[in-house]
Amino acid sequence: MDLFRFPRPKTFAEASQLVQERQKPLEELVTRAYRDQAGEDWKSFQLGMFHFHTQYPGPWQEDWASHGLRTLAYDFEDKVLPGRDLPPEAGTIDGFIDYACKLLPSITTLQTPLLRFLIDKEPSRDQWRTYAASMYGRGRVHHGNLARLSLNLPREEYACFAYRMLGDEGGQGNYKKAHSTLILPFLEHLGGSIADTDRLGEIFEGKVLFNWMNRCFMHPNPVWGVATIFYLENQAAMEFTAMLPRLRKAKFPEEVLEFFTIHGDDPETELHNNMCRDMLRSHIKGPQDIKIANVAIRRAGDLFESLFARVAQLMEIKAA
Numbered sequence: 001m002d003l004f005r006f007p008r009p010k011t012f013a014e015a016s017q018l019v020q021e022r023q024k025p026l027e028e029l030v031t032r033a034y035r036d037q038a039g040e041d042w043k044s045f046q047l048g049m050f051h052f053h054t055q056y057p058g059p060w061q062e063d064w065a066s067h068g069l070r071t072l073a074y075d076f077e078d079k080v081l082p083g084r085d086l087p088p089e090a091g092t093i094d095g096f097i098d099y100a101c102k103l104l105p106s107i108t109t110l111q112t113p114l115l116r117f118l119i120d121k122e123p124s125r126d127q128w129r130t131y132a133a134s135m136y137g138r139g140r141v142h143h144g145n146l147a148r149l150s151l152n153l154p155r156e157e158y159a160c161f162a163y164r165m166l167g168d169e170g171g172q173g174n175y176k177k178a179h180s181t182l183i184l185p186f187l188e189h190l191g192g193s194i195a196d197t198d199r200l201g202e203i204f205e206g207k208v209l210f211n212w213m214n215r216c217f218m219h220p221n222p223v224w225g226v227a228t229i230f231y232l233e234n235q236a237a238m239e240f241t242a243m244l245p246r247l248r249k250a251k252f253p254e255e256v257l258e259f260f261t262i263h264g265d266d267p268e269t270e271l272h273n274n275m276c277r278d279m280l281r282s283h284i285k286g287p288q289d290i291k292i293a294n295v296a297i298r299r300a301g302d303l304f305e306s307l308f309a310r311v312a313q314l315m316e317i318k319a320a
């Protein structure tokens with residue numbers, strides 16, 4: 001029985017039966033998958049969830065059975081996700097926010113061998129091209145992240161801020177100014193195209209990260225998504241702030257660097273980071289939410305690290 005692929009059910013009774021038959025095997029698969037996070041079970045769980053997450057752009061279009069199984073999978077993951085250590089001073093809400101802000105610089109992509117190589121060494125044109133293609137891949141899923149986040153926030157004040165971030169990301173309605181579009185001149189300047197990004201889209205670690213972001217942004221507890229956006233916004237600001245002077249030093253023409261200037265040299269970035277921090281503080285209600293936010297932030301860091309390690313392999317960059 002394929003847990004993730006089935007004909008679209010025509011009636012609720014049919015959907016309910018599909019879910020009932022799959023619920024237990026899915027729970028067992030999730031439990032086995034998280035036990036080693038590398039074997040065949042991990043692979044089939046991740047590829048199955050990727051199928052759910054990509055089959056429909058949002059839960060409002062899902063069939064009942066896919067919706068039921070996807071949300072059950074999130075519950076099963078909640079039970080088996082490994083916890084992460086927290087220092088005692090991070091046990092209060094303010095203590096946790098201070099801890100998370102201090103932790104961030106140590107778990108962003110800037111610490112990866114890939115970024116260290118790009119910043120400190122002399123990458124070839126092909127290596128820059130692969131980096132540009134991977135950035136476009138990350139950029140073009142980010143609108144979806146923000147759209148899902150905005151639908152999942154209970155408080156209007158923060159939902160409005162998520163719309164603002166979504167508007168910024170989408171070029172305020174101008175596709176030419178959408179953040180992902182602004183990566184294209186950089187990619188094309190290097191002789192690359194969207195096809196390079198599509199090839200990178202096949203990387204398994206990228207699918208795992210995509211699943212994770214979808215899960216966090218659609219989870220019934222918004223703390224998952226709020227902690228994830230806190231990580232993503234800060235992470236992007238740190239990476240692109242460091243990359244802008246590097247690319248200028250490599251003499252890339254200024255007109256292909258607009259993506260980097262709007263992220264690495266713009267007061268809006270600081271506003272995003274501060275707002276994300278405040279949003280995190282106000283969504284955490286107690287010790288359970290602190291645990292969740294810690295897992296969400298740390299796991300996002302780990303999954304980026306795995307993806308960047310894989311991209312570094314493709315670029316034939318060896319760890320220092």
Ligand SMILES: [Fe+2]
Pocket residue numbers: 169179263
């Ligand atoms: Fe952006």
